[in-house]
């Protein structure tokens with residue numbers, strides 16, 4: 590396999606670079622560098638011209654990892670997260686219509702399916718699933734995430750979910766925040782070490798099954814048998830390669846069936862736990878009433894309307910894979926989203942910018958799945974914590990030269 594070359598150009602006060610496996614030629618115009626890149630892929634040949642506006646060295650990209658199995662709500666979470674930063678996230682303009690990338694003013698979300706080294710036919714021939722590390726190129730994933738983090742644009746491959754083929758690459762410029770989402774953001778130690786914050790969406794088998802049926806039967810016309818077969822076929826590799834990543838996550842959102850309805854098998858009412866690691870740089874776990882205490886709270890009554898089976902919050906310290914954590918749990922669902930402010934006002938360390946910001950975000954996306962329960966609520970809170978983490982990192986970088994000058 591060809592090795593990537595970093596082509597670098599100096600313009601005005603800043604440096605511009607691109608990491609690519611194909612030959613590039615450079616041109617200049619003010620603070621923009623023009624890269625003429627010949628693209629080559631297994632399927633097609635084409636050539637492209639990329640214009641990159643240089644960014645200065647202190648604007649290094651903050652990298653966030655989001656891991657989960659397919660169909661576990663990553664896209665929904667991403668929409669909540671990018672909304673916290675404002676502006677809509679869209680696929681690259683004028684690019685491949687089947688691109689998996691989403692770009693907004695502050696964030697670029699790349700899907701790690703793009704690092705599948707085997708296409709659909711290749712996986713079938715070799716008898717491996719997409720979850721198997723042998724079907725993924727971790728060297729390239731590491732090389733490219735590292736390059737982006739260092740402010741270098743890359744030519745990232747595209748896995749086309751429509752055709753099942755690997756399409757010609759697309760240019761990814763370093764954003765302020767890069768989110769890498771998919772099956773394996775924390776699998777490879779080198780990639781894991783590049784993450785400034787990591788999240789794992791842990792959906793229990795019962796709930797995963799209910800969501801898959803809802804989407805793949807209702808929206809994609811799959812049969813119940815084929816959905817069951819696909820979940821069963823993925824299970825061994827899921828257990829071996831995806832699930833163990835949760836031990837590395839800074840925050841885990843665990844989604845389980847409710848305990849409020851005895852023997853519930855409908856999977857509609859959920860018990861959601863937000864497991865937050867203690868001692869993570871730039872991240873202070875959220876707490877209910879009193880930090881570090883163990884608390885059980887049923888807020889239903891005069892201030893919060895609750896129909897059966899009600900809502901129950903629990904909070905307290907715990908250990909998770911040998912790490913000290915704080916766990917906030919919500920079992921049940923909200924009847925009226927506008928009343929959520931009552932719950933919000935009892936939580937601390939939310940990293941909101943004004944009173945009621947969590948409730949405002951939830952109301953803004955009331956139509957997203959999970960808006961009436963802990964999945965949407967905790968995803969929104971994690972989004973606000975990521976904004977806070979980003980702002981703290983930027984502030985500490987800005988302060989660094991001042992500190993250095995004082996020394």
Ligand SMILES: Nc1ncnc2c1ncn2[C@@H]1O[C@H](COP(=O)(O)OP(=O)(O)OP(=O)(O)O)[C@@H](O)[C@H]1O
Pocket residue numbers: 657658659660661662663664665666800801803804958959960964965
């Ligand atoms: N919080 C939620 N509550 C209820 N259902 C949900 C929730 N999140 C996701 N779902 C269901 O799961 C489906 C998949 O969600 P989403 O597209 O966000 O997942 P994904 O992980 O990005 O999937 P994929 O990787 O397959 O594209 C949705 O169509 C919806 O039916």
Ligand SMILES: O=C(CO)[C@H](O)[C@H](O)COP(=O)(O)O
Pocket residue numbers: 658659660702709719720749750751753772
């Ligand atoms: O687990 C997955 C990640 O979303 C997909 O199944 C994997 O990417 C393979 O894609 P496809 O099913 O389109 O061939």
